[in-house]
Amino acid sequence: MDYSWNFDIISRSWDLLLLGLANSVYLTAASFVLGLPLGLALALARLSRRKALSGLAGWYVDFFRATPSLVQLYWFYFALPQILNVQIEPGTAALLTLTLLSSAFVAEIFRGGIASLDKGQWDGARAIGMSYAQAMRRVILPQAIKRMIPIFLERAIELFKTSTIASVISFPELLFAAQDLAARSYRSLEVYSVVALIFMVTLISLSQITRRLELRLARSGETTTS
Amino acid sequence: MPEAIRAEKLFKSFGDQQVLAGIDLSVEVGETVVVLGASGSGKSTLLRCMNFLELPTGGRIYLHGNLVGTPLGNQADAKMKYAEPNLQRVRAKVGMVFQHFNLFPHMSVLHNIMEGQVTVLRRSRAQAESRARELLAKVGLADKADSYPANLSGGQQQRTAIARALAMDPEVMLFDEVTSALDPELVGEVLRVMRALREEGMTMIIVTHELGFAYHAADRIVFMDAGRVYEEGHPHDILIAPKRERTRQFLEGHNQFRLPEAGPLVASEQT
Numbered sequence: 065m066d067y068s069w070n071f072d073i074i075s076r077s078w079d080l081l082l083l084g085l086a087n088s089v090y091l092t093a094a095s096f097v098l099g100l101p102l103g104l105a106l107a108l109a110r111l112s113r114r115k116a117l118s119g120l121a122g123w124y125v126d127f128f129r130a131t132p133s134l135v136q137l138y139w140f141y142f143a144l145p146q147i148l149n150v151q152i153e154p155g156t157a158a159l160l161t162l163t164l165l166s167s168a169f170v171a172e173i174f175r176g177g178i179a180s181l182d183k184g185q186w187d188g189a190r191a192i193g194m195s196y197a198q199a200m201r202r203v204i205l206p207q208a209i210k211r212m213i214p215i216f217l218e219r220a221i222e223l224f225k226t227s228t229i230a231s232v233i234s235f236p237e238l239l240f241a242a243q244d245l246a247a248r249s250y251r252s253l254e255v256y257s258v259v260a261l262i263f264m265v266t267l268i269s270l271s272q273i274t275r276r277l278e279l280r281l282a283r284s285g286e287t288t289t290s
Numbered sequence: 291m292p293e294a295i296r297a298e299k300l301f302k303s304f305g306d307q308q309v310l311a312g313i314d315l316s317v318e319v320g321e322t323v324v325v326l327g328a329s330g331s332g333k334s335t336l337l338r339c340m341n342f343l344e345l346p347t348g349g350r351i352y353l354h355g356n357l358v359g360t361p362l363g364n365q366a367d368a369k370m371k372y373a374e375p376n377l378q379r380v381r382a383k384v385g386m387v388f389q390h391f392n393l394f395p396h397m398s399v400l401h402n403i404m405e406g407q408v409t410v411l412r413r414s415r416a417q418a419e420s421r422a423r424e425l426l427a428k429v430g431l432a433d434k435a436d437s438y439p440a441n442l443s444g445g446q447q448q449r450t451a452i453a454r455a456l457a458m459d460p461e462v463m464l465f466d467e468v469t470s471a472l473d474p475e476l477v478g479e480v481l482r483v484m485r486a487l488r489e490e491g492m493t494m495i496i497v498t499h500e501l502g503f504a505y506h507a508a509d510r511i512v513f514m515d516a517g518r519v520y521e522e523g524h525p526h527d528i529l530i531a532p533k534r535e536r537t538r539q540f541l542e543g544h545n546q547f548r549l550p551e552a553g554p555l556v557a558s559e560q561t
């Protein structure tokens with residue numbers, strides 16, 4: 065193969081890639097942060113003794129976990145505007161899709177975290193007269209969340225990768241910026257190689273942080289009992 | 291003495307398994323009642339029903355003569371309706387200590403003892419802290435206020451749990467095998483705290499397998515079998531001269547291997 069590599073286009077347009085990366089980070093961070101309270105609300109609904117509420121929340125979670133995210137995005141970008149009869153910006157549609165998607169996954173993490181706590185913690189809290197809400201807020205959630213932090217970060221990494229779907233509706237995140245550059249320069253090999261590298265470096269650093277956090281949490285003594 | 295707490299024809303079933311089959315138990319203010327019985331006889335369930343960690347499926351509980359809950363009808367055996375906020379007030383007044391401590395591992399010892407005071411009783415943090423320190427001194431843990439449960443011995447954790455329950459100023463204290471998970475050398479420090487409470491006039495219902503403690507600390511012993519009160523009476527009558535078969539078998543099992551001249555029961559084995 066006598067392909068001659070040429071990275072001129074990258075060095076000339078790195079600011080576009082950087083802007084794309086910034087948009088990707090924004091999209092991921094915003095939808096993840098918005099998805100957290102929504103996910104917690106869903107988890108509490110699923111754990112509720114009211115059958116209708118927990119059924120509805122279960123249906124929501126299943127829907128977002130069992131349909132391709134690209135289909136969800138198309139639905140919010142192309143189908144929803146027809147119902148509402150308004151134009152939806154690509155950024156809004158992408159943010160909406162990823163937030164709801166993330167909340168569904170986060171809900172399952174919350175639910176698992178809450179369920180994993182020893183039943184004795186509920187006993188201890190209720191025996192001093194705490195209500196369900198007080199026990200949840202003061203005793204159960206603080207412990208559950210601490211255990212869930214590494215899993216949350218893993219989810220954020222997944223979400224970052226999923227956020228590339230926004231490129232198909234022309235939201236200028238990293239992959240979209242790359243497509244644009246590749247099309248204009250005919251340098252697909254260089255552009256996509258560099259973009260893959262950028263994703264890899266970003267996500268590996270993020271997972272390093274996760275690993276370190278896990279170690280720190282493990283060392284913080286919560287795991288020993290006597 | 292007036293009555294502190296009373297269970298009347300108490301029934302509890304889990305699914306179709308009946309665990310409590312009509313318990314009558316009345317405890318006077320300042321009285322210490324020790325509940326004995328084989329594993330699975332319903333001792334824990336009885337305690338958990340008395341502070342409504344489990345809802346009884348039949349019967350009534352009275353706290354200082356006041357019926358807890360509302361009967362759904364006029365008959366004496368009408369089903370009861372329980373409102374959760376009402377039960378929370380009852381639980382705050384009926385303290386409970388568990389076999390496995392159930393301390394909050396993410397809070398320091400001090401905060402474990404302050405938590406209920408602040409969240410449930412709405413005491414100020416300053417008030418709660420001074421009460422917590424007072425109780426820590428009382429259970430001999432004044433120097434452990436800032437430790438976390440994970441860094442305490444089992445005995446220290448259990449004394450913290452007792453202080454946490456006492457911080458609510460309970461009218462009755464329930465103890466469910468609170469020394470069963472402890473290394474033998476740590477049992478004494480917990481039993482001493484309980485004895486001190488008895489001397490202060492605390493009303494207590496204690497489930498334990500420490501027969502020596504039961505003999506010395508109980509005003510009355512209740513022996514449970516298959517979800518019923520099988521035999522009850524003065525510690526000497528129940529522990530030394532039980533009248534009924536099951537009680538005798540239970541005590542024989544407990545006393546089979548004993549040091550010579552070790553305990554209070556030694557001179558007077560059963561017939």
Ligand SMILES: Nc1ncnc2c1ncn2[C@@H]1O[C@H](COP(=O)(O)OP(=O)(O)O)[C@@H](O)[C@H]1O
Nearest residue numbers: 304307309327328329330331332333334335336
């Ligand atoms: N939450 C529960 N669900 C189902 N069965 C239970 C529950 N709690 C206790 N039981 C059953 O009730 C019986 C009595 O248990 P328990 O009150 O713990 O007895 P004890 O404390 O005397 O050993 C046991 O057979 C136990 O399996």
Ligand SMILES: [Mg+2]
Nearest residue numbers: 333334335467
């Ligand atoms: Mg038990």
